Amino acid sequence: MAILVKRFLPSTLPNWLYWMGLCLKLLAGIILGLVFYKYYGSGDTINFFNEAISSSSIEQRNEPRTEFFIQILKPVTQLAGKSYWITSLYFSFFSFSAFWFGANVIAKNYPSLKWITAISLLMIPSIVFWSSGVIKDSIASASLVILVASSINSYCNKKIHALDSLFIGVSAIVLFNIKHYLLITSLIFIGILLATTLFNKLGIKWKIVSVLVFATAITLTQYIHPYLNYNTIPWTLQQNNQAILEKSDSEGRIDIEIREESWIEVLKNIPKALHAGFFRPSILDRTPVWGWIHRIENLVLTVLIMMSLILALKLKPPIDWPLFIASICGISLLAIMLPLSTPNFGTLVRYKNAYMPYLFLISSILPYRYFTSQTEE
Structure with missing residues (x-):
């Protein structure tokens, strides 16, 4: 085979x-x-x-x-x-x-x-x-x-x-x-990709079409699973968050706790969740011995992201904005929602696997081109 x-x-x-x-x-x-x-x-x-x-x-x-x-x-x-x-x-x-x-x-x-x-x-x-x-x-x-x-x-x-x-x-x-949430993220990725592509075309007609495409993609996500629509997401996140925290020991817990079933409580925890979704477990976190693999990978990823931001500001390279925006939105959505619902390093590193290949790829482009002297788009 x-x-x-x-x-x-x-x-x-x-x-x-x-x-x-x-x-x-x-x-x-x-x-x-x-x-x-x-x-x-x-x-x-x-x-x-x-x-x-x-x-x-x-x-x-x-x-x-x-x-x-x-x-x-x-x-x-x-x-x-x-x-x-x-x-x-x-x-x-x-x-x-x-x-x-x-x-x-x-x-x-x-x-x-x-x-x-x-x-x-x-x-x-x-x-x-x-x-x-x-x-x-x-x-x-x-x-x-x-x-x-x-x-x-x-x-x-x-x-x-x-x-x-x-x-x-x-x-x-x-x-x-x-994995319902991966399908929802995929629909958002495709919707943003199509919408931004159409929005860049000349004429008001294409801009209206792009808005309709994005609205359709968002609407479709509301029918994939009853626990993953706008009204029930706070409840779903809070229930999962509390269940994981109760089962986690102190070494594996992430300091993200959703105490109430409300969007305000969810929004309050987003900065911590985004940090965990992108950079943790870091070399400063305590994990079992094999957790060092994830800690080293996240250290490399952190360096790549920092280098990419510096190079982007310094070189102002050409960027494929529709694909970049769609990718970052999809990755960031998962990087926020997964730590909110699974505040445990052991579970999180497993679920992060869904978006990590694409985050590593995007973060590597500018450093790779800089050190290899490649200037193509």
Whole structure:
């Protein structure tokens, strides 16, 4: 399967990078399983696998997202001979194929950025780890990267190809059933991208159309999940926030607490949440030993963001504003909402994986071009 994907999936990246990235992904899935089996002794990945190989029905759980994931998992476990480890290899491979596709699509449209694109999507340890193995995040991250890459491809080529539409549609269905908030963020990303593109066109007609496009995207987000519309978001955030805080020890807690079910309380905590979503856990935070991986990554990310801000002010480089605004809005939305609802480092670093590849990529562009003396847009 890996040979077929390498042979038939269009690629602008070298062969050795494909095999290196694939090996890292497969290894990450195995390590994830070992951590849960040998260290924790339990966890979602073990429960999902046990239910997938069981003949009993899971409909009584009243957990549609889990049920959907297990329905995807079941045929793979049969193909793997009911082996957790072979099942993990399959899921890691499927996830890698999606990330390889995304990296190549972005690299094709932005050739000068192919190396930082490859590193951001394929080589950063926590991103590789939390998108591998028998977990929902491996499927959700894979679906998101396909949706984002296909949207960027349509934007760069100024037309929507049938294949891009198919990829976007299938990815949206998967996200709707597994990670509602990622679908909402995707709709906002696409809506802003379309709206800002149309707004830049001359004539009042296009500006009106752009406003309607954005309004439509925002309206659609209100019907994805009853707990994630404007009226219920404060309640949802407060309930999740309090539940996570009660289960967290002092070392893992983040100092973000939503005491009331109100937008005022939510807005008051946004600065702390944005800081945590972008930069924490930092090297100043206390974490278990393996938390140093995330702390070092966030230190590198902090340096890249600071350098990007300085270079942007100093050099005033040309910027693709529609894509930049849409990307920053989508990333910032997740960087705010996730720490508000999950004020625990262990949970947050897992969920941050959804937007970290794109944050690393955006933050690396100006420093990379500065040190390599590249001046293309």
